[in-house]
Amino acid sequence: MAKIVIDPITRIEGHLRIQAEVNDGRVTEAWSSSTMFRGIEKILQGRDPRDAWYFTQRFCGVCTTVHSIASVRAVENALNITVPYNAEMIRNIIIGIQLVQDHVIHFYHLHALDWVDITSALKADPAGTAALAASLSPWPLNSATYFKGVQEKLTAFVAKGRLGPFANAYWGHPAYKLPPEANLMATAHYLEALDWQREVIKIHAILGSKNPHPQTFVVGGMAIPIDLNSQNGLNADKLAEIGGLLKKAKSFVEQVYIPDLLAVASYYKEWAGIGGGIGNYMTYGEYPQAAGGKKLWFPSGIILNRDLSRVHPVDHRKVAEYVDHSWYEGDGQPHHPWDGSTEAHYTGPTPPYAMLDTNQKYSWVKAPRYGGQAMEVGPLAKILVAYASGHVPTKGAVDMVLNKLGVGPEALFSTLGRTAARGIETLLVAQELPLWLGKLIANIKGGDLTIHNNEKWDPESWPREAAGYGFHDAPRGALGHWIRIKDGQILNYQAVVPSTWNASPRDARGQTGAYEAALVGTPLHDPAKPLEILRTIHSFDPCLACAVHLVDPGGNELIKVQVS
Amino acid sequence: MIDPAILVLGIGNLVMTDDGVGVRVILSLQDRYRFPGGVTVMDGGTLGLDLLHYLDGVQRLLVVDAVETGGVAGTLVRLAGEELNIAFRTKLSPHQMGLQDLLLVAELQGFAPPEMVLLGVQPGEIEMGIELTPAVADQVESLVQGVLVELARWGVIPTAPDTPPGREESPPVHRRLW
Numbered sequence: 026m027a028k029i030v031i032d033p034i035t036r037i038e039g040h041l042r043i044q045a046e047v048n049d050g051r052v053t054e055a056w057s058s059s060t061m062f063r064g065i066e067k068i069l070q071g072r073d074p075r076d077a078w079y080f081t082q083r084f085c086g087v088c089t090t091v092h093s094i095a096s097v098r099a100v101e102n103a104l105n106i107t108v109p110y111n112a113e114m115i116r117n118i119i120i121g122i123q124l125v126q127d128h129v130i131h132f133y134h135l136h137a138l139d140w141v142d143i144t145s146a147l148k149a150d151p152a153g154t155a156a157l158a159a160s161l162s163p164w165p166l167n168s169a170t171y172f173k174g175v176q177e178k179l180t181a182f183v184a185k186g187r188l189g190p191f192a193n194a195y196w197g198h199p200a201y202k203l204p205p206e207a208n209l210m211a212t213a214h215y216l217e218a219l220d221w222q223r224e225v226i227k228i229h230a231i232l233g234s235k236n237p238h239p240q241t242f243v244v245g246g247m248a249i250p251i252d253l254n255s256q257n258g259l260n261a262d263k264l265a266e267i268g269g270l271l272k273k274a275k276s277f278v279e280q281v282y283i284p285d286l287l288a289v290a291s292y293y294k295e296w297a298g299i300g301g302g303i304g305n306y307m308t309y310g311e312y313p314q315a316a317g318g319k320k321l322w323f324p325s326g327i328i329l330n331r332d333l334s335r336v337h338p339v340d341h342r343k344v345a346e347y348v349d350h351s352w353y354e355g356d357g358q359p360h361h362p363w364d365g366s367t368e369a370h371y372t373g374p375t376p377p378y379a380m381l382d383t384n385q386k387y388s389w390v391k392a393p394r395y396g397g398q399a400m401e402v403g404p405l406a407k408i409l410v411a412y413a414s415g416h417v418p419t420k421g422a423v424d425m426v427l428n429k430l431g432v433g434p435e436a437l438f439s440t441l442g443r444t445a446a447r448g449i450e451t452l453l454v455a456q457e458l459p460l461w462l463g464k465l466i467a468n469i470k471g472g473d474l475t476i477h478n479n480e481k482w483d484p485e486s487w488p489r490e491a492a493g494y495g496f497h498d499a500p501r502g503a504l505g506h507w508i509r510i511k512d513g514q515i516l517n518y519q520a521v522v523p524s525t526w527n528a529s530p531r532d533a534r535g536q537t538g539a540y541e542a543a544l545v546g547t548p549l550h551d552p553a554k555p556l557e558i559l560r561t562i563h564s565f566d567p568c569l570a571c572a573v574h575l576v577d578p579g580g581n582e583l584i585k586v587q588v589s
Numbered sequence: 590m591i592d593p594a595i596l597v598l599g600i601g602n603l604v605m606t607d608d609g610v611g612v613r614v615i616l617s618l619q620d621r622y623r624f625p626g627g628v629t630v631m632d633g634g635t636l637g638l639d640l641l642h643y644l645d646g647v648q649r650l651l652v653v654d655a656v657e658t659g660g661v662a663g664t665l666v667r668l669a670g671e672e673l674n675i676a677f678r679t680k681l682s683p684h685q686m687g688l689q690d691l692l693l694v695a696e697l698q699g700f701a702p703p704e705m706v707l708l709g710v711q712p713g714e715i716e717m718g719i720e721l722t723p724a725v726a727d728q729v730e731s732l733v734q735g736v737l738v739e740l741a742r743w744g745v746i747p748t749a750p751d752t753p754p755g756r757e758e759s760p761p762v763h764r765r766l767w
Contacts, residue, residue, distance in 0.1 A: 068604060068719055080719075083604045083634065130638070182697055219698060223642030238634055 103493025246477035300440030302543030402502030591627030593648030607712035656709025663724035
């Protein structure tokens with residue numbers, strides 16, 4: 026038996042450490058640990074609940090909008106505020122384009138390098154790449170000259186020895202299966218995705234006013250005046266500009282991302298049988314189609330033990346967090362977030378250390394459970410719940426992908442399924458976004474300019490005590506903020522973020538979290554170069570930047586893979 | 590309109606004590622001065638690659654950040670040109686990976702700013718909290734003045750605001766919180 030440690034996992038946001046046991050070339054047990062501390066909730070206590078979102082958007086540098094939206098929804102829920110239709114549609118556009126951008130970035134910039142060997146792209150025949158690309162998609166940039174140009178640019182960059190974002194990968198590893206021509210195509214699209222994302226995210230500058238940190242969220246709606254004829258408000262020109270950018274987003278997803286995803290996946294079909302994990306999936310649902318957060322476009326729900334014949338409802342009261350293996354003070358009982366606390370209590374070894382004792386506390390991530398059960402959250406959970414609920418657009422997109430790959434629905438419960446589900450979700454949202462913009466415009470033209478409900482803006486109108494929760498199914502999955510308000514101030518505030526569910530350590534009963542379970546059975550060609558572990562971990566798109574915080578005092582600058 | 594275009598970029602996390610010093614310098618500049626067209630003064634938070642499109646067309650980049658100098662808390666540092674490339678190869682800023690990747694990708698895309706200066710201060714502590722430690726708080730004004738000196742060297746003299754801050758399009762900017 027070999028024991029391996031990867032610390033930190035690269036190409037994720039935040040800090041994650043994986044310890045694993047390997048027998049006969051397969052992972053037999055794994056432990057997920059974050060070695061950075063979290064605890065931002067404490068600085069919210071005693072503040073004005075209407076200001077909370079302004080702090081929570083700084084939870085994480087990467088996902089500013091997701092913590093804003095969850096926070097305003099939590100306060101609106103606590104105070105029973107109905108958000109107007111226009112504000113719901115604008116929020117849908119902001120969070121929808123965020124998701125589309127985030128998933129494309131993840132695929133090309135964080136995950137593709139697990140499947141695509143950039144160094145092999147240097148050896149490709151550009152004419153062969155052009156022929157391959159033309160067989161997959163009508164995308165206009167598919168000429169041999171274009172791909173040759175990309176290859177030359179890349180060669181010059183690599184020759185300087187400054188690999189930057191391409192450093193720390195296992196180039197030449199035998200688990201890479203793509204021919205050089207496909208590698209070049211994916212690399213070219215990696216660069217195009219960079220240009221594309223900086224264009225489409227301009228929607229946030231238009232709707233968020235001050236960019237890059239949106240300033241127009243407000244409890245009760247949005248703070249962006251609608252006036253089709255004014256320079257300052259949301260006018261006809263700005264709506265038309267958003268429409269153009271949404272179209273651009275949609276065509277890239279349809280003509281580049283999805284064809285690339287299918288092409289890459291077709292070389293890695295064995296990964297449809299690896300990385301399945303716990304088999305319980307939860308999503309909070311998203312994209313209200315009516316005022317007050319009603320009629321969610323993506324349904325909420327829970328699937329247990331991979332049983333797609335039954336979707337269980339979500340009840341926020343069944344969420345509770347355990348700290349039996351997490352470095353926090355605890356009384357041995359799980360706590361619902363309204364009663365949760367975040368008191369650090371580090372009992373681990375002094376860094377630098379070789380191994381964490383996983384029988385004791387071993388992570389700064391808590392262990393959230395739903396009705397006592399571990400859950401996987403994220404695109405796969407969203408897509409499975411929508412598919413099992415009979416959501417028509419989802420069913421169409423899932424069946425299209427399964428048909429093209431020639432696999433059945435059981436293939437979804439895997440590393441490949443998780444990566445495919447992210448693409449499917451992106452496609453569905455990118456196709457739906459222009460329709461939400463259309464509904465917004467139609468509603469405005471119908472004479473409704475309401476953007477904010479200020480009935481309960483004045484704290485005098487609030488009850489003495491109130492409690493609420495705000496759900497947002499973010500790019501990485503189910504995000505919940507829970508708030509308790511007393512005498513106009515925040516009494517307690519807790520966030521249970523998607524990566525807390527997925528990166529969870531074991532709970533009091535020894536049940537593993539989603540990463541830990543998914544790694545079991547992963548084949549390893551060479552334990553010293555654990556590319557296969559990265560594939561499964563990256564398929565979840567970890568973001569520990571808000572699950573935990575603080576620069577590691579050990580200052581791990583390089584990834585270390587220890588094999589003992 | 591200032592040409593070549595200038596971006597003054599403050600980096601850091603406002604809810605992580607001294608980590609947020611770069612952003613605080615930016616907020617102070619935005620409150621107290623108005624800058625001519627072609628000069629952007631921006632709170633970059635910790636956004637990394639999301640900042641890419643703001644670099645497009647920028648000829649002169651001035652970064653303000655917490656920097657690991659090896660000195661005592663509050664130690665100021667100014668790095669430019671090749672010093673920055675060397676500094677990036679060693680541990681420097683808590684946001685080094687984000688900033689370094691951002692600049693390398695900009696280079697790959699063909700629009701890395703030709704001229705770059707970094708003004709930094711040694712943090713005292715970086716943990717959850719919204720206040721700077723006294724040694725670093727004392728240097729915010731020096732960094733503001735440092736930015737003005739760099740801008741003057743590039744021929745930019747800002748003016749005092751003619752309208753009270755916070756009267757722009759976005760009403761609920763909770764500046765008072767910081």
